Amino acid sequence: MANVVEAVNLSKKYGNVYGVKDLNFGIEEGSIYGFIGPNGAGKTTTIALLTGILEPTEGIVLLYGKPLKQNMMELKKRIGVVPDNPYVYNHMSAVEYLAFFADLYDVEKKQERIEELLSYFNLMEHRDKQLRKYSKGMKQKINIARALVHDPDLLFLDEPIQGLDPTGVKEVRDVILGEKKKGKTVFISSHILSEMDKFCDQVGIINKGSLVMSGSMDKLKKSIKSGIELEIELDKATDKIIDSLKTLEYVKEVAREGNKIKVRIEGSADLRKEISRQVTLAGGVIIAMKEDRVDLEAAFVELTKEEK
Amino acid sequence: MYQIHAIKLIAKKDVMRTLRTPGVYLAFLMSCAGATLSAYFFSVVSNAFSSMGVGLTDIYTSITMLAILGIYALYMAVTSVTTIARERQDKTLEVLFYGPVNQKSFILGKYLGRMAIFILLLLGTTLYITAAGLAFGLGVNETSLKLAILSTLLISCIVSLGILLSTLTSSVTGSIFLLIIFMIAMFLLKVAGIFLGIIPDINPIITIARNMTVTLINVTQYVSPVEYLSIGIDAVNSADLLKYAAGFLYPAAYTGLLLWISTVILKKKGVKQ
Numbered sequence: 001m002a003n004v005v006e007a008v009n010l011s012k013k014y015g016n017v018y019g020v021k022d023l024n025f026g027i028e029e030g031s032i033y034g035f036i037g038p039n040g041a042g043k044t045t046t047i048a049l050l051t052g053i054l055e056p057t058e059g060i061v062l063l064y065g066k067p068l069k070q071n072m073m074e075l076k077k078r079i080g081v082v083p084d085n086p087y088v089y090n091h092m093s094a095v096e097y098l099a100f101f102a103d104l105y106d107v108e109k110k111q112e113r114i115e116e117l118l119s120y121f122n123l124m125e126h127r128d129k130q131l132r133k134y135s136k137g138m139k140q141k142i143n144i145a146r147a148l149v150h151d152p153d154l155l156f157l158d159e160p161i162q163g164l165d166p167t168g169v170k171e172v173r174d175v176i177l178g179e180k181k182k183g184k185t186v187f188i189s190s191h192i193l194s195e196m197d198k199f200c201d202q203v204g205i206i207n208k209g210s211l212v213m214s215g216s217m218d219k220l221k222k223s224i225k226s227g228i229e230l231e232i233e234l235d236k237a238t239d240k241i242i243d244s245l246k247t248l249e250y251v252k253e254v255a256r257e258g259n260k261i262k263v264r265i266e267g268s269a270d271l272r273k274e275i276s277r278q279v280t281l282a283g284g285v286i287i288a289m290k291e292d293r294v295d296l297e298a299a300f301v302e303l304t305k306e307e308k
Numbered sequence: 309m310y311q312i313h314a315i316k317l318i319a320k321k322d323v324m325r326t327l328r329t330p331g332v333y334l335a336f337l338m339s340c341a342g343a344t345l346s347a348y349f350f351s352v353v354s355n356a357f358s359s360m361g362v363g364l365t366d367i368y369t370s371i372t373m374l375a376i377l378g379i380y381a382l383y384m385a386v387t388s389v390t391t392i393a394r395e396r397q398d399k400t401l402e403v404l405f406y407g408p409v410n411q412k413s414f415i416l417g418k419y420l421g422r423m424a425i426f427i428l429l430l431l432g433t434t435l436y437i438t439a440a441g442l443a444f445g446l447g448v449n450e451t452s453l454k455l456a457i458l459s460t461l462l463i464s465c466i467v468s469l470g471i472l473l474s475t476l477t478s479s480v481t482g483s484i485f486l487l488i489i490f491m492i493a494m495f496l497l498k499v500a501g502i503f504l505g506i507i508p509d510i511n512p513i514i515t516i517a518r519n520m521t522v523t524l525i526n527v528t529q530y531v532s533p534v535e536y537l538s539i540g541i542d543a544v545n546s547a548d549l550l551k552y553a554a555g556f557l558y559p560a561a562y563t564g565l566l567l568w569i570s571t572v573i574l575k576k577k578g579v580k581q
Contacts, residue, residue, distance in 0.1 A: 051406055053580050073408050081406040087399035091325050103317050104407045146403075 002065070004029045004154055004185045005050060010059035012045055018209050019045040023059070025204050025214040027187060032180055034200035034217075035189040042209040043189040044084055047158050050187070051081050063154065077105060080152035084159045086139035090132035094123055094142050097131060098149055105150035117145040121171065137168045144175060155179055157188045161195060173199065230263040230275060233288040237261050244282035245275070259287075311413040318409070318417025319424060326387065326425050335383040336429055339376040343437045346372040351444035365447040372437050373455040377462065380429060381534075384463050385487060388422050388470025393483035396579070405579045411571045415471060419567055422467040423460075430456055458540040461559035465533030468566035475573040494532050501525050536562060 003026035010023040020042040027033040037043050048054040050061055052068050052075070061068040063075045089097055095114060102110040118124045121141040131139060140163065147155060157176070161169045176186050177199055190196055196203065197217065204214040213220060234241065237256050245254050245263055250271060253264040265271055272289060279286055326332050350368040395401040404414070434456050438448050473490065477483040504518040529535040536559045543555030 048580055053402060053405055054578060073410065076406070076408045079406070081403075083399070083402060083406075085399070087403050089321070089325075089400055090398075091328055100317065100321055101407065104314060104409070106313065147406075 002029050003027060003062075004064055005033075005187065006062040007046075007050065008060050008062065010046075010049055010061065011057050012049055012054060013057040020049070020206070020209040023206075023211050025211060027185060027202065029185055030180065030183050031201040032176060032186045032188065032199055034196035034203040035187060035206065036191065036193055036196055036203055037189075037206035038191055041191075041206045043191075043206060044158055045209075046206065047081070047083075047156050047187070047189060051079060051156055052076060077150065078152055079154045079156065080147035080150065082144050082147045082155070082157040082160050084162065086136065086143040088131045088134075088139055088142060088146075091130065093128045093130055094118060094134075094145075095127045097142060098145060101146050102149045107150050113149060113151075117148060120175075121145055136163050137165060140164060140168065141171070144172065148175070148179075152184070154185045155187070157186065159190055160188065161190070161192070169195075228265045228267075228271075229292040230265065230272065231290040231292070232261045232263065232275070232279065232286060234259055234261065234279070235285040235287060238282070238284065241279055241282040241284045244278055248274070248278060251275075311410070311416075314409045314413040315417040315420060318404075318414060319421035322391065322418060322421030323424050323428075326421075331383065331387065332425060332429070335379055336432060338379050339429070339433045340436050342375055342379070343372050343433070343440045346375065347437075347440035347444040347446060350446055354446070365441065365449050366451050368441060368446045369437065369449070369451040370455065373452060373459065376433055376437075377455075377459045377537075380426065380433075380459070380463065381466055384422060384426055385466050385470050386484065387425075388418075388467045389473045389483045389487040390480045391418050391422065392471060392474035392574075393477045394480050396477075397479045401579045411574045415475075415567055415571045415574065418471055419467060419563075422470075423464060426463045426467070427460070430459065458537065458555075461540055461556065462533060462537040464563045465536045465559050465566075468563040468570070469533050472566045472570045472573070475570045475577065494528065494534075497521070497525055497528060530562075533559075533562070 005027040007023045007025050011021050012019040023046060035043055035046065045054065049056050050063075050068075052061075052072050055069070063071075064078065066075060068075055089100070092100065095118070098114045098117065099110060102113060107113055115124070118127050121144070123138065123141060123145070126134070126138065131142065134142065140160070144157075144160065147157075155176075157172075160172050164172065173195075176188065179186050180199075188196070188200070200217055202215065203217055203220050205212040205220070237259050242254050242256060242261065245251050245261070250266050250269075251263055252266050253262075255262045263275060265275075272291065276286060276289070346368060350364060354364055392401070395404070401414075434452050437452055440446075441448055469490075470487070473486045474483050477486055500521050504514065504521050507514055507518075509515050509518075539558050540555045543552045
């Protein structure tokens with residue numbers, strides 16, 4: 001499938017400091033691309049570069065195969081952007097706000113589209129209320145509705161679930177999946193990896209302005225140390241015990257620390273009984289055993305920590 | 309084509325926003341109150357003016373219009389200088405630029421929005437001044453129309469200067485601060501010019517200071533929008549067609565240049581905080 005977004009050697013410098021450095025990645029048409037990184041990693045800067053709000057210091061952005069800089073107006077009509085906070089015209093009502101942007105994008109059947117979006121986000125009864133009277137969650141919904149008003153082919157969302165209640169999170173998730181169903185491409189940035197795990201086809205991990213990893217979600221899961229970690233305290237940790245544990249197919253890694261052995265196991269099944277048996281067969285006496293579950297979130301933290 | 313569409317929408321949005329703020333109504337009410345007082349005053353002293361053979365209608369219209377122009381100039385300066393700074397501060401500028409809007413259409417939209425508000429105010433005020441003049445028996449003539457045209461040119465200069473200053477700042481407070489500094493600098497320069505003009509050449513330092521101030525005043529007369537009103541008034545008073553044309557061209561060039569600089573600054577500065 002063709003890439004609708006391509007970042008080629010993309011860098012943004014602020015003075016002598018790089019906001020993002022040498023980003024290279026592509027996003028396939030119709031996919032959901034999760035852009036993950038800790039706060040301050042360069043996610044918002046990347047979105048600003050990909051949407052033409054910031055000009056790169058080096059490199060280029062291609063949207064639908066065309067350089068963004070040279071085709072700015074044409075390409076901007078095909079994208080919708082939800083920034084990290086709901087910045088709205090507070091003096092306007094929800095209807096006026098959406099109508100303004102619908103006019104800006106020259107949307108046909110404007111009224112129908114506005115009503116459709118307001119109904120979808122359960123804002124119909126607040127349609128004529130000034131946005132200054134909206135709660136943060138309601139503003140975020142209107143912000144997403146604004147980004148969708150012209151039915152864009154490519155949607156950028158910067159931390160869209162930040163500050164939302166569980167219902168709001170579900171609504172945003174439904175929007176994203178709904179867009180994918182329509183064949184649209186979604187770029188979503190977040191620092192909540194577990195949330196991204198639910199719907200992303202592709203992911204990019206950014207840390208300190210550099211891309212640590214980019215590819216499919218499966219590739220990410222394989223590349224990071226997920227699973228279970230067992231810490232076994234023995235009377236004496238011998239090579240025989242270690243070699244014996246290494247023969248088990250679900251054991252990924254064995255490390256010795258004094259009289260303790262750390263065993264990393266793939267998957268989430270409880271295999272303590274089998275491990276104990278193997279240790280005993282190898283002549284070991286177990287004094288204590290502690291289990292640590294390493295989920296995707298913890299693994300991501302580990303991954304970005306390694307880059308520091 | 310698309311730019312014209314965006315310009316119209318941005319201008320309309322600004323007009324609608326302004327019409328929802330009390331400032332515009334306050335400025336209009338102050339102008340109407342001023343016009344009423346002025347009409348009353350001139351009707352009371354009309355006999356004295358008649359005996360001097362001075363055209364009462366002209367004086368009433370000119371003084372009233374100029375006083376009201378002072379109110380509007382201040383109002384337009386403040387609203388223009390905050391217009392972009394507010395959008396930047398609220399980060400709505402960023403959201404707007406995610407759409408099919410570029411710097412040129414944004415600046416022009418802002419300018420036209422401000423001018424539309426002024427023209428609405430001017431129409432209302434001119435009608436009110438005329439009505440008050442008739443009500444107090446002061447008569448009507450074409451002076452108010454001439455002054456209305458001149459004031460539009462002056463306000464155009466003020467709005468474009470306000471927009472330029474607004475592009476330089478990131479907050480409403482900062483933009484007002486910049487406007488105040490600009491106004492104080494212009495005022496001090498004028499005062500210094502007058503002061504140095506009346507001091508005799510008692511030592512070379514004063515002569516140097518005077519020459520420097522005169523040069524600075526000569527330069528800044530192209531920067532201060534108020535100077536363009538003087539050019540306009542001179543043009544109206546003289547029957548010289550060239551001067552009259554220049555009275556229109558100078559403010560138009562000033563406006564065009566400042567809006568262009570604003571576009572360049574906005575491009576350079578970016579729309580993201």
